Amino acid sequence: MNKLKKSLALIATLAIASTAFYACGDTTDPAGSTAEESKTEESVEESTEESTEESTEESTEESTEESAASGENTVPETGDKLSILCWTGDDVEKMIENFTDNTDYTADQVEYVNVGSSGGEAREQYANYFAGDEDVDLFVLEADWILDYINNDDYTAPLSNLGFSESDFDGCYDYTVSIGTDNNGVLKAASWQSTPGGYVYRTDLAEEYLGAKTPDEMQEFVKDWDTFTATAKKLQDDGHKIAMADTLGGMWQVWQYNRSNAWLDADNKLIVDDYCKTYADLAKEYYTNGYVTKEDQWSDGWYAIGQDDSTMGYFFCTWCLGKGSMLSNAEGGEGGKTYGKYNITAGPSGWAWGGSWLALSPKCDNGEIAHDFINYFTVDASTAKDYALFKSEFVNNPDAMKAIVDEGSNKNDLLGGQDQFSVLYESASTIDMDGKITAFDSQIKDAFNTAVTKYAKGDIASYDDMITEFKTEAAKIEGITVE
């Protein structure tokens, strides 16, 4: 009897202690309890049996034709679900919806896995995730840190494993292909989007203050940076108390893209050129004179200025203009105070901001569907076009975009029915980010932006002090040298 009591007590203790391990469990599982999961697994097995019979017949026919031209798909076919990792569902969930609507694949066969609440987190979470034995087939990489991953064979596999050849991506923007290619010339990632940006402005205020009735007329007021500054000055002089640019962070995105040098040279040495000074002085001028608002990018205030006449406009790029995106927030959502009162023009200089790539994990075990998924969004012009209209996305396919612009079928409600693609199509063809991004961009950018903001605010007295602070901060990054 005593023994029974003791062993019961021991078991109870162990049970309580074992709960200490519980928190270490899978946090990346999106709201799925294990019971639920096993249930869906069963149903997936059932449904895949049915649907794969039909779909594989069709799609194998297609892909065998293709693979005759561009190599074998050597990725195994043992998994039951295509898992796509990303840090936000904004894109991937819409992509899955569009993909499963228009193919024979069912929603059960493709799954979005959330690995973190920001891109920076995902950068770390992926490595942790890969170390475990969870299912991973495709994952999304961001321009700021794509080089970390595509140059590491433990994390990414060549797209040729899926049967793609480089010529398959001839229809894409060249720069997206060269960024997706690693140091050894192997294509590792494919982008589904191009990200040209423009200047999004308030139509009502432009007409009232500047007399600009159309985007073309407005473009005259913002056609280059001198004119842009002059317009900002005019607005202040007329007593309108309105800024021309949204935030210093937003301005820097435009300027940073137009740098002629990358941040690092071939030996990973930090390059600080005259361009930095030109921008820092401009930032200070803008900040002191109220040509730019004093809000921070990505804060609540960033959106609030879009509704209370604090700013004439924003520097936004393609992925800021869709439903539920930044522009939508700046307008206060549907029915918001400035809903639909914005238009887009090319702005003072052409620019692009970020971009996302789909990469293949070496652990991928759904070769067929992984191939079809990448093919759907990058190679196939007709499906890419379909997705462009579905998500208001600027897809990585000039022909598809040209067709949309020519048809004039795209109307963006956030822009009062204007077609943003017609404005951005021109500048997309000039995007050249090749050789201008480095593996350390996100940190260097943060360090520079912080230093410039302090300089503009007056916390740092001189430009030289600012550069010293920037260099000291950047030097902390392991792997780059600063002199």
Place this chain on the structure above:
Amino acid sequence: MATAAQRRIKSVSYAKYGYMFILPFFVVYFIFSFWPLIQTFILAFSENGSRTPGIIGFDNFKTILAKPAANDFKAMGIHKSFWDGMKNTVIIWCGNFLPQIALSLLLAVWFTDLRVKMPGKGFFKVVMYMPNIITAASVAGLFLSLFGDSAYSVVNTLRGCSMTKDQLLAAGLSAAPEPWKIITSCWPSRILVMFIQVWMWFGNTMIMLMSGIQGINESLFEAAEIDGANSTQTFWKITFPLLKTIMVYTLLTSMIGGLQMFDIPYMLHTGNVVNDYIKTVAVFIYEMFHGNFAKPSFGYSGAASVILFVITSILGALVFYVQRDKDAIEKKKKQKQAAKEWKRKQKGGGFSI
């Protein structure tokens, strides 16, 4: 000679069950606390820029502690960030601990005073403990929206910074006031962090001090009252001296916690970059191994952690040394001496003094 039954009883040892019961704790402790501790020490002597670093010796400590050459930006960056972090940590901890202990002590004395008949004591205790229950992330978010740099934060809105042109006209003002940049300014941001720390932790400290006060024999307070001591006298002559041990404990835990202060300073910012003026050593450690994915600086993080560990140990030892019970030590010494004397006498060779 023991009987068989007696022998059997003697041989029943319950010790093994005790070990069994504490085994789970030790397993968990070794995996999640002890091994990471050892690992930190190993990392402190390892190289930077690799996920599987090799040992390089004392270089990391040299970079952090020694004065860097004027043109060596890397050493300057690491050295400066660590010492700035140290400075911020000490400043914020002092500005947090002193007001916190004063406030907690005052409240603890009031709440335990026999003469104070305050209704709803329990309610106040719960309310004052409440901030401690909220997660640091929520607290940081709350204070960011209250005191943020934006013209739309609560404080700046109340000051009229976010007034539209029409509202300005109506109010007869020519321009809206400049928004206060509390979060990115030096002292305002530090004071805000101090305040948050006090606000979050004074309830906890108060409860601890109250239990300390309640541990004091009540008859002492009664005797003091009968002797005509007023509240101040009771506090300084009875409560405070007898509360010493619990105060030492509070000081020690607060110091250890304060040196490792991380959550609020790390989260109280907008954008991607943590505010320099409230960056603590713990934030520095985190950023060094965390910021750079492909080439993490585990070495510098490890070295800074070890330095922090040494500082904490020294301060802890110091507190114990200062607060040691001098009477007890004196007594022990005397006892030892007496024993020696006695031994000498026993030997017979001695003489009495």
